[in-house]
Amino acid sequence: HFDDDLSEEEVDFICGTYYVYTSKCIEKLSWWPRPQVWAGSGLDVGFWSSQCKDWFQKRLENIRQGVSRRRNSS
Helix, strand or coil, X not given: CXXXXXXXXXXXXXXXXXXXXXXXXXXXXXXXCCHHHHHCCCCCCCCCCHHHHHHHHHHHHHHHHCCCCCEECC
């Protein structure tokens, strides 16, 4: 028997997820889109396309330059 699904902890790790404690709640933020967000995007075409690569490289560069911030991933 093989389990091909990722655990929630594995998804958190891959997406760079942080749990930020505020005075009102706990926010779940991540550097990269979680699977359910990716699945709802126009980039989810069933394979890693040149548009996906372009998006990834731009996002990574923006993170490195401090332009992009973690996003709410709830």
